[in-house]
Amino acid sequence: MAILKAGADAGNSGLKLNVLGLDPLFIPSIYSHHIGEATNILSDEDISVEELENNIDVTISSPTLKANNMRYIIGQKVIDENIKGIEMEKKS
Numbered sequence: 001m002a003i004l005k006a007g008a009d010a011g012n013s014g015l016k017l018n019v020l021g022l023d024p025l026f027i028p029s030i031y032s033h034h035i036g037e038a039t040n041i042l043s044d045e046d047i048s049v050e051e052l053e054n055n056i057d058v059t060i061s062s063p064t065l066k067a068n069n070m071r072y073i074i075g076q077k078v079i080d081e082n083i084k085g086i087e088m089e090k091k092s
Contacts, residue, residue, distance in 0.1 A: 014075070025053055027075040029088040034071045054080065 005020040014028040034057070047055050056074040078085040 027053055027056070028079060030078050030085040031072050031074045031088065032078045032083045032085045033067075034073050034083070 007018045009016040014026055017025040054076040056077060058074065059069060059071045061069050073083055
């Protein structure tokens, strides 16, 4: 098993992640509830590994949540597609 040296900063503007030997990763601290049809959703085959961080689109399913099966667009995708977002730091 390889040990990776990494540093993460989950500050106000977003998650900044650095892993030794790899390109840094930044995910803005913004999300949007997405209701309805896909905006510009791609199938997983259409998204390159390098673009995964800019195409975060998840559905969270948990019976303990008030809003079960809610779909969220997270990070840069909210900004790029001009979706009305909610900044995480304002909700914390």
